[in-house]
Amino acid sequence: MRIYLLANCSATRQNESIMKHYLLLIGFIVAVTCSSLLAQEKASLQPNATILSILQGSTGKTVELRLNCGEKIGGKVEQVNDNLVLLSHLTGAEFFDGFVNVKDISAVVIRSAGK
Known part of the structure; x- marks a missing residue:
């Protein structure tokens, strides 16, 4: 049983590394999306504005x-x-x-x- 756990140790670490990268990518996408939704357009002055x-x-x-x-x-x-x-x-x-x-x-x- 110990040999099996040691043999799969590197595969488990590799899967954890891949998952961390995916979570980081998802977090980045969510942050960019939220920041663009919260940003308001810049005010501009029209010639006939009141x-x-x-x-x-x-x-x-x-x-x-x-x-x-x-x-x-x-x-x-x-x-x-x-x-x-x-x-x-x-x-x-x-x-x-x-x-x-x-x-x-x-x-x-x-x-x-x-x-």
């Missing part, structure tokens, strides 16, 4: 709105119409939603990729 058009293009993304009065409010953009923006999961008050008048917004801050 606060309203930027908000409409940011539906589903987390943004921070800077208001004319100097206050900040952040959350996930759920809906946008001509007058109001509906933010869900407000920063610091995740169980609340908020409505913001589009006319009161002076800036929209969007997180870009790699930051």
